[in-house]
Every structure is written in structure tokens, then in C-alpha cells.
Amino acid sequence: xxxxxxxNQWDWRTSxxxxxxxxxxxxxxxxxxxxxxxxxxxxxxxxxxFADDVTVKSSDSNTGYSSSNAYLNKSGGxxxxxxxxxxxxxxxxxxxxxxxxxxxxxxxVTEENNTTPPNVWKERFDNPTSKRYLTTFLGGVLVLFGxxxxxxxTSGHMMSGIMxxxxxxxxxxxxxxxxxxxLAIFMYNKGE
Amino acid sequence: xxxxxxxxLGLLFGFVxxxxxxxxxxxxxxxxxxxxxxxxxxxxxxxGTSSLALYILLAMGIIDVSHLGVKSxxxxxxxxxxxxxxxxxxxxxxxxxxxxxLGTGRKxxxxxxxxxxxxxxxxxxMYASLKSTFxxxxxxxxxxLVRTGSEKxxxxxxxxxxxxxAGVLAILFIFFAIQLPExxxx
Numbered sequence: 001x002x003x004x005x006x007x008n009q010w011d012w013r014t015s016x017x018x019x020x021x022x023x024x025x026x027x028x029x030x031x032x033x034x035x036x037x038x039x040x041x042x043x044x045x046x047x048x049x050f051a052d053d054v055t056v057k058s059s060d061s062n063t064g065y066s067s068s069n070a071y072l073n074k075s076g077g078x079x080x081x082x083x084x085x086x087x088x089x090x091x092x093x094x095x096x097x098x099x100x101x102x103x104x105x106x107x108x109v110t111e112e113n114n115t116t117p118p119n120v121w122k123e124r125f126d127n128p129t130s131k132r133y134l135t136t137f138l139g140g141v142l143v144l145f146g147x148x149x150x151x152x153x154t155s156g157h158m159m160s161g162i163m164x165x166x167x168x169x170x171x172x173x174x175x176x177x178x179x180x181x182x183l184a185i186f187m188y189n190k191g192e
Numbered sequence: 193x194x195x196x197x198x199x200x201l202g203l204l205f206g207f208v209x210x211x212x213x214x215x216x217x218x219x220x221x222x223x224x225x226x227x228x229x230x231x232x233x234x235x236x237x238x239x240g241t242s243s244l245a246l247y248i249l250l251a252m253g254i255i256d257v258s259h260l261g262v263k264s265x266x267x268x269x270x271x272x273x274x275x276x277x278x279x280x281x282x283x284x285x286x287x288x289x290x291x292x293x294l295g296t297g298r299k300x301x302x303x304x305x306x307x308x309x310x311x312x313x314x315x316x317x318m319y320a321s322l323k324s325t326f327x328x329x330x331x332x333x334x335x336x337l338v339r340t341g342s343e344k345x346x347x348x349x350x351x352x353x354x355x356x357x358a359g360v361l362a363i364l365f366i367f368f369a370i371q372l373p374e375x376x377x378x
Contacts, residue, residue: 007211009219012230015212016237016369022205023242028249029197032261033205035288039312047313071319092198093205094291100206101215101295116299118218118284136217136300139283140290140307141314143276147287148315149327150272151263154286157273159235161263162365163243165337165358167348168265175273176280177224183281184224 008108023163030089032164034156036147037079038094044072044083055080124188206292215292217284217300224281227376233369240365247358250341262345265331268322279311337361 004010010018026033044067047054055077058066062076065084072079082088117132125131147153150172152161158176161169212234213219222228249255263269280286285293285304293301322328332346338354339347349357 009213009216010211012233012237012369012374015208015214015230015234017241018208019212019214019234019238020241020245022201022208023238024245024249025204026201027246027259028255029201030194031259033201033288034261035291036312039287039308040316043309043313043316046309069316069320070323071316074319087195089194089198092195093202096199096202097206097209097288097291098295100203100208101210101292102206102297103203104207104210104292105296118216118221118300120218120221120284132300133303136283136285136304137307137310139279139281139285140304140309141311142279143283143286143290143304144279144308144311145315146272146274146276146279146311148272148312149268149322150276151266151269153276153288154280155288157263157269159239159242160261162239163246164260164262164340165243165361166262166265167332167335167337168263168269171265171269171331172273175270176277179274179277180224180281181226181277183278184221185226187281188221188225 005107006109019159023159027160027163032156032160033093034090034152034160035094035097036144036153036156038091039144040071040079040148041082041086041091044079045086048083055083057084120188205288206295209289209292210296215285215289215296215301217293220280220286220289221284224284228374229372229376230374233372233374236365236372237369240362240369243358243365244362247338247355247362251355257341260340260342260345262334262336262340264334266327267329267331268327269331271327283307 023033044054053068055065055067057064063078063081065077065080067073067080082091117128121132122128150157157169157172209215214231219231223231250257283304287308290301290304294305334344335346335348337348338357339350
């Protein structure tokens with residue numbers, strides 16, 4: 001048991017069963033797991049500091065909240081409501097994920113998985129660190145723009161979606177791998 | 193109560209993603225360049241086992257069908273997936289794994305999450321001008337392959353027993369996870 005908790009990385013069987021268990025627990029107890037929406041919610045919370053009218057209480061909307069922004073106002077002001085009430089299930093879930101990653105990394109024997117930038121990057125590029133930060137920033141812009149256009153990410157579409165046999169999950173997964181695999185091969189083709 | 197569950201389930205998900213190697217961009221990148229299939233096997237096993245469990249528990253009435261959440265299919269799912277794939281390849285993170293990697297103290301994950309907040313904000317501002325374009329053209333709505341038992345979702349194979357079809361698909365995912373080699377041999 002102790003080894004199990006302190007191990008740097010579980011084998012694929014343990015990892016797969018554990019991940020599958022978390023996905024089934026989430027849908028059994030609450031709802032399917034999703035992450036990328038919460039980037040919008042955090043944006044809205046920050047935006048609210050700078051402008052007063054981003055989300056407002058409204059008796060006309062289904063959720064009781066509305067927004068001058070069309071995206072935050074969609075589905076009866078669903079996002080506007082979450083922004084006005086950050087202590088909601090989905091937002092707290094993602095904050096707890098950060099804590100889960102922190103705990104797991106503290107319970108690791110070595111920190112070898114925790115190098116910045118990753119070895120695959122160091123082996124391929126000469127001037128690693130600053131370029132790595134710029135690249136992950138740009139990667140983040142693309143990933144979350146894409147996830148919001150798609151209405152979900154690897155967690156919501158690929159894992160939760162395919163688990164439920166959603167057509168959208170399959171479409172998303174095929175499309176994401178169709179661009180990610182060729183680009184990763186092209187980008188790192190000189191690396192080890 | 194739901195906040196308590198959010199904390200427990202979020203902690204568990206973050207912990208498992210880190211322990212499976214999914215929050216390590218090295219592992220993700222080596223999967224995407226078809227070099228190391230550890231994570232591909234993990235994902236496939238997770239989808240297979242959770243899907244099998246889900247449809248058995250739904251059939252037994254243990255999981256309430258109202259807990260399901262099926263997302264719509266529209267052109268943007270494919271276009272957005274393709275854009276996400278590009279960022280996934282260059283950064284080695286997706287939204288969930290980036291968040292977990294931030295928790296482990298990775299500085300590159302901090303830049304990823306900041307970029308993600310920018311990307312999500314750009315979309316939030318652009319949505320009004322995008323929503324009436326072809327990107328939101330319907331490709332089947334909230335469709336699932338098998339019958340879920342919920343009237344909110346459209347079953348593409350309504351006449352076949354759900355547990356059987358979902359079970360066969362789940363076993364294919366599990367079989368794929370077992371058969372796929374750990375590493376590319378060449």
C-alpha cells in the first residue's frame with residue numbers, strides 16, 4: 001500500500017483502472033467530469049473585478065443570472081450564475097484537482113517527473129527554458145480556444161463522452177489526435 | 193454536500209492523473225509521437241472499464257440516468273478538436289492535465305494555464321460573432337450510439353440492447369489497451 005502511494009508512476013493497468021473508477025464515481029455521485037469550462041468561469045470571475053456589469057442578477061433568465069456577453073449568457077445564464085457563485089461543484093472540483101496534483105507530487109520518492117522543461121523538449125531544442133514557456137503559453141491559448149469551440153476537452157469529450165458512447169466524444173477524439181499526432185511527430189522528429 | 197463531493201472527487205482525479213503520468217508533458221508528447229503507449233493504454237482501459245461499469249449500473253438502476261451529460265455534435269466539435277490537438281502537441285498538456293501539473297509545481301504548466309485563460313477569454317469575446325456561422329451547424333445533436341434511457345439524448349442504434357452494444361465497445365477498448373505494445377519497437 002505504501003509503495004502504491006509513493007510510487008512515481010503507476011503501470012498502465014493500475015492507472016487505467018484508477019482513472020476509470022474516478023470517471024464512474026463522478027457520474028454515479030454527481031455528473032460526468034469536465035474541466036475546460038472552468039477556464040471561462042475563472043476568466044469571468046477576474047473580469048468581474050474590472051467591470052461591474054459582466055454578470056448581473058436577472059429575474060428574466062432561467063438561472064436567475066444574465067450577462068451582457070453572449071457566451072456567458074447562453075443556456076439561460078448558466079456560466080453567469082457560476083461566475084457569480086464560485087463555490088459551485090464544477091469550479092471547486094477543478095481547484096481540488098490542483099491540490100490533488102500537489103499531494104501526489106509531494107508523495108513521490110523522487111522529483112524526476114517534475115523537471116521543467118520535459119526531457120523530450122531538452123533533447124530536441126538547444127535553448128530550452130524561455131522558449132518552452134512561450135510555447136506552453138501559446139499551446140494553452142490554442143487548447144482552451146479549441147476546447148471552448150468544441151464544447152469540451154479531453155476530460156469532457158474524450159473520456160466522459162466516449163464512456164457514455166457520445167457521438168461528439170468520438171468526433172472530438174478523432175479530430176484532436178488527427179492534428180496532434182502529425183504535429184508532435186514533426187516537431188520532435190530529430191529528438192531521441 | 194456537493195461541495196464536499198467536488199473536493200473529494202477533484203482531489204482523487206488530480207491524484208490519479210499525476211500518478212498515471214498524464215500530467216507529465218514528456219509522457220503525453222511521447223504518446224502523441226507514437227513512441228511510448230503507456231498513456232494510450234491507460235486511457236483506453238479507463239474508457240473501457242468506466243463505460244462497461246456505467247451501462248451495467250444504468251441497466252441495474254444503480255446510476256440515475258439524469259446524471260448523464262451528453263454533449264452536442266456540431267461542426268465546431270471537429271474544428272475545435274483540431275485546434276486543441278495542435279496546442280496539445282506543442283505544449284504536451286490538455287486542460288485537465290495542465291491544471292494538475294500546475295499543482296505539482298511545474299512552471300511550464302503555469303504558462304499553459306495562463307495561455308488557457310487567454311484562449312478561453314478570446315473565445316468568450318468571439319462567441320457572439322461565431323454562433324451563427326457554419327461552426328455551430330448541427331451534426332446530430334446530443335447523440336449517443338446506444339440507448340441511454342433518457343429522452344434528452346438521441347440514440348443512433350435505438351433498437352439494439354444498450355448493455356450489449358456498449359459492452360462490446362467497452363471490451364474493444366479494453367482489448368486494445370491490452371494488445372497495444374508499451375513502446376514502439378523499431
